[in-house]
Amino acid sequence: MVHLADGVLLLSIQRLKGERSERSLFHVLNGKRSATTLQDAFFYDLEPIFGLFPYTKYDYEKLLASFEKRGWLNRSSFTLTEAGSMLASPEAVSDLFDRLGGEYRDYTTMTWKRLSLFVQTFMSLEHERTFYPVQADRLAERWVKQIVRTEREWRPLIQSFHHELETALEDIGDPYATAVVYRFTGAFETGYTYEQIAALLDVDARTARLYFLAGWNALLWKLPRDAKLLGFAHGLSSERMTLSARGSYEQFLAGRSFQQVQSQRRLRTSTIEDHVVEMAMYLDEFPLDQFVPLEQIKQVEQLRDESSWALKPIFEQIDGISYYQIRLVFARLKRGETFV
Incomplete structure (x- = not known):
């Protein structure tokens, strides 16, 4: 059976136009923060999937082998066959692909971790229930603990969160809204696995995961700027430029020459050049x-x-x-x- 998740990955290969290698795509899928990978994602319209498919080399090889076996992929040229191109072409595939939000790096991921853990924590405290954190992330745990410890009347704020979520979910619609809603964990109900969401939506688990990622990304950008929910993104950056390139950019803004920036930062010429390319890409x-x-x-x-x-x-x-x-x-x- 062919699933939307297969189409998304086939579309990523198609967008490379045979100009980049299997390894290039592997690094994009894993979100490698190297200059070459960032440029591949930028030039070939792969930023939406950047870092969202953390395959091991073994699993990636297995995936490509399956595509080849099914007659979808020509591995010698790393291009799609006619059959593969047909599977990559439906509007539903490109629509899902472009909604995924990988270009925002860790912004969407960490915002979700904070919010989902906060909801679980608040609901469990309200009902005096012990719980195992739904997110095994120390930074998210530390952030939520600090918020919960502050003296604040949370009930009105929770009502605001609920209203903002409800409004945004209506805007993004199904199947994305369903995938997001069922991932939340409360005091008495555990968030659904991707397999359970897949059963609800009559898709495979990989596609269900993509629906969630696309839905959560879309939801964040549907929120008004003054939304209280955006407090969960406090201190996070959605900037595409790497921190290292940003450091060089600030040096250039201060009026320093290329040679002065290189000397000041004690980096190789090629590294500063990569930073300048990032500036050209994102500014x-x-x-x-x-x-x-x-x-x-x-x-x-x-x-x-x-x-x-x-x-x-x-x-x-x-x-x-x-x-x-x-x-x-x-x-x-x-x-x-x-x-x-």
Whole structure:
């Protein structure tokens, strides 16, 4: 049987267009915070699944082997067959894929851990019941303990949480809302497993998990800015730029040159270059012409195949340009800028 979860993974392979390797996708699925993996996710529209499929190498190999055996994948070129492309093409697959929220890194995950643990804790205390924490995360446990210890009348706040959740769940609709609701644990009822949710929704457990991830991500962004529930995201960042790149960016903002930033931070040239590429990828405004001559910028745009983000064909056609500079131009082109 073919499930939506299979379609999501096939779509991720399709989006790579045969330009990246099996290993590249493996690192995206596991959320590796390397420059190469971040760039793969950015250029090939894989950010929604970033870090959401933490496969072991064994399980990943098993998955690809099954896709090949079923006639969906050509592993020698790491491209889909016609049958695989058909399974990756339905709107339901791309809709689920793009809702998953992996681009927000740990923001959505930790917010869920905090809220779900708080709900369990509050309900158990209200009914004077002992419990085993639903989240085995020390940071989340510490955060909830600190909140619960503060002297506060929680009942009115719980009512506000309930109202905000109810409104947002109505907006996102099923099957996403159902997957989120049934994951909560209270004083007397334990949150459903993905297998139990799958039975409710008549899907497989992997798809049920994706419905939950997509639903929770969508719910967070449906909340108004003044929502009390967003207090559970306090101190968390949804920024895509890595902390290391952010450190270099702040140095540049202070007026330091590339060489000064490298000296100050005691990092390799290639590392600072990777940070600059991140800036080009994620910043709304970026002074591209400070890093690449305008004539070369135009050449890259003119020579690039619109269906490809491959660096080598460009590198081989332009004298004196580096892969680093091509990535910078690509980043701004990906963001919709044009220079020709």
